[in-house]
Amino acid sequence: MDKFLINGPCKVKGKVSISGSKNASLPILAATLLFDKPVIIKNLPRVKDIKTMLNLLKSLGSKIILSKDKKTVKIINKKKMKTFASYSLVKTMRGSILVLGPLISKFCKSKTSLPGGCLIGARPVNYHLSALKKLGMNYKIKDGYILAKTKGRLKGNTIKFPKISVGATENSIIAACLAKGKTILKNCAIEPEIKDLTNFLNSAGAKIRWSGRMCKILGTDSLNQTEYTVMADRIEAGTFCVAATLTKGNLEIKNFNPDIIKAELELLRKVGARIKIDSNKLTVIGPEKIKPIKNIKTREWPGVATDMQSQLMVLMCRADGKSSITENIFENRFLHVGELQRLGANIEIKKNKAFIYGNTKFIGAELMSSDLRASVALVLAAMISNGKSSINRIYHLDRGYENLEIKLKKIGVKIKRLKK
Ligand code: EPZ
Numbered sequence: 001m002d003k004f005l006i007n008g009p010c011k012v013k014g015k016v017s018i019s020g021s022k023n024a025s026l027p028i029l030a031a032t033l034l035f036d037k038p039v040i041i042k043n044l045p046r047v048k049d050i051k052t053m054l055n056l057l058k059s060l061g062s063k064i065i066l067s068k069d070k071k072t073v074k075i076i077n078k079k080k081m082k083t084f085a086s087y088s089l090v091k092t093m094r095g096s097i098l099v100l101g102p103l104i105s106k107f108c109k110s111k112t113s114l115p116g117g118c119l120i121g122a123r124p125v126n127y128h129l130s131a132l133k134k135l136g137m138n139y140k141i142k143d144g145y146i147l148a149k150t151k152g153r154l155k156g157n158t159i160k161f162p163k164i165s166v167g168a169t170e171n172s173i174i175a176a177c178l179a180k181g182k183t184i185l186k187n188c189a190i191e192p193e194i195k196d197l198t199n200f201l202n203s204a205g206a207k208i209r210w211s212g213r214m215c216k217i218l219g220t221d222s223l224n225q226t227e228y229t230v231m232a233d234r235i236e237a238g239t240f241c242v243a244a245t246l247t248k249g250n251l252e253i254k255n256f257n258p259d260i261i262k263a264e265l266e267l268l269r270k271v272g273a274r275i276k277i278d279s280n281k282l283t284v285i286g287p288e289k290i291k292p293i294k295n296i297k298t299r300e301w302p303g304v305a306t307d308m309q310s311q312l313m314v315l316m317c318r319a320d321g322k323s324s325i326t327e328n329i330f331e332n333r334f335l336h337v338g339e340l341q342r343l344g345a346n347i348e349i350k351k352n353k354a355f356i357y358g359n360t361k362f363i364g365a366e367l368m369s370s371d372l373r374a375s376v377a378l379v380l381a382a383m384i385s386n387g388k389s390s391i392n393r394i395y396h397l398d399r400g401y402e403n404l405e406i407k408l409k410k411i412g413v414k415i416k417r418l419k420k
Contacts, residue, residue, distance in 0.1 A: 002398075004391040004405060006382035007414035008364060011286075012249035014411045016240050018256040019045040019402040020071065021233040024193035026095040027170040028200045028230060029053045032075045033060065033102035034178055035204070037225040042072045044230060048399045052093040056085060060099070081106075087113035087144060093399070094118060097125050097167060100146060101175035104137045109149040114141065119371045121330040127161055127168035134159045135172070135179055156181030156219055164189045164300045169215070170197055176217035177206045185215040191301040192260045196231045203228055232256030235307045236401060238264045239376055242311045243408075244284035245273040246318060246384055251411060254281035263304045267293060267312065271319065292319035292358055297326045310336040310377035317345045317360040318384060326353045336374035339367050343381050343389070364389040369396040376401060383413055390418075 020043035030053065032039045044050050046069075054073065058064050061081040065074040083103045090096040090113035103110035115123060129139060129146070134157045139148040156179045161168060166189040173194070176183035188194070190213055198208045198215070204226040207218035237253055238261045244251035245268050258265065258277045265275055265282075272287030293316065298306040306329035316323040317340060327333045334354055337347050342365050346357035364387030369375035375396040382389035394417070397404055405415045 001392065001420050002394050003418050003420065004379065004394050005416050005418060006379065006389045006391070008362070008383050008385040008387065008389065009247070010383050010413050011247045012243050012251050012411040012413060015252040015254060016407050016411055017254050018232040018237045020230040021045070021193055021196070022047055022049055022400045024196040025050055025230050026053055027098050027174065027193070027197045028228065029057065030098035031102055031174045031197065031201060032057065032062070033077065033081070033099060034106050034174065035075070035077055035223050038074055038076045039204070039225065040072065040074050040227040042227070042229040044071050044073060045233060045402045046070045047402050048395070049093050049095060052089060053095065056089045056096050056099060059086065059089060083107050083110040085110070085112040090115055094123055095167070097128060098171055098174070100128065100148065101132060101171035104132060104148050104150060105154050105175040105178045108152065110146070112146045112148070114144050114146060119335055120333045125167070127163065127165045128171045131159045131161065131168055131172040132175055135175055135183065154179035156183040156217070158184040158186070160186040161188065164213075166191055166194065169194055173198060173201070173208065173215060173217060176219060177201055177208070177223065178221070179219040181219055183217045183219070185217070186213065188213045188215050189300060192231060192234060200226070200228045231260070234260040235305065235373070237261055238305070238308045239311050241265065241268055241284050242315050243380055243383065245271060245286045245290065246315050246380060248286040248288060250283070250285050252281060252283045256280060258282045263302055264308055267296065267304060271315065290315060290319045292316060292321035292323035295324050295326065298328050300329070306330060306333060307373050309333060310373045311380055313337070313347070313354060313356060314340065314377050314380045316356040316358065317347070317362070317381070319356070319358040321358050322355065323358065324353055324355050328352065335370040336377045339374070339378055340381055342367065343385055361386070363387060367391045369393040372396050372400045376404075379404070379408070
């Protein structure tokens, strides 16, 4: 298993370009199962989860033609596709549950593995299943699989999600595209990645309209050929903004629309970062002193993203005073705290709230990654630690950050990957 060696402390400066969004690419790739005609998707990030999703589509019968730089894919489906999404593939990437909606909508049957939980929480899919059931899907759970089928086409319906869920919203929108009649989804998640998905589907002739958290879909018989460029990754962009704020750096972050991290930029300005915004890039200058923020709360979009929580925690460890972070989305998303404490952080957890006592002098240490976003927090902490740190199990990072060590090295971080 590869690991990173990082020599701190360092300052980031120069320019970094943001890759395509993993969390926009996954539902868009899953939705290609709806198509009879070839689809071209551009700006895919070269990360493990995308490879896993492409392998899953291949296992279902899609023909996958990847460009040399692996950022563009042409997908051609067969008339008759398989509808079995195996545990061996689904267990490595929970986002695979997103093939359930298109399979049941296009092929009227599917045997999809339950994704199971992960370290940040149980990650149930009850909202996905109850919404698809309202569209006409019948299912039973057997041996860890969802055995689903429909008598003929799904039928449009009105569905109100009991809780805001990114995945359940995506699965339902994709399934409703080929359902008979109108579907109205209420209390939807409205993350930018979901709007990217609906822009992609509308570019192929789907009829999807938004009004606040309500989404209206008029089912069509089929979708047209299309070519679509995936949006940039807002969590990667936010992570580099935190890196510049943390290290008193001066960093130009380009190739993305700064509007997609408005809430996080507001926080960084509050802690003292100077941020100059252009249309598809911004420059962050880190402050001499980082101001603490009393109560950061993660929220569904347009609030502060839960996927930015661990990165912001590292920033608050360096703040000049006490701050707190409340995690409102996942039940167990403080796995990075233990590792940060090993670097010298003074953090107290009470239920879903972390109290951070600031002014931490991080000392380099041997660290263990646990999940994708917790791992990048360890990289940030190692960058401002005195001395050498090594971060093990960075396959977690490789799931969602494209060429992270190459990008960091280019902006002044002393980092190298040890291949094991
Ligand atoms: C998506 O996960 C993202 N993953 C996550 O990013 C992100 O953290 C999350 O949305 C929240 O923004 C992808 O897009 C592939 P949810 P998802 O359904 O869809 C509960 C990363 O690091 N829930 O909005 O699984 C759930 O347990 C990943 O890139 C149910 O109870 O998130 C959670 O507490 C991590 N039943 C809350 O809702 C359900 O049927 C929000 O989950 C579905 C969800």
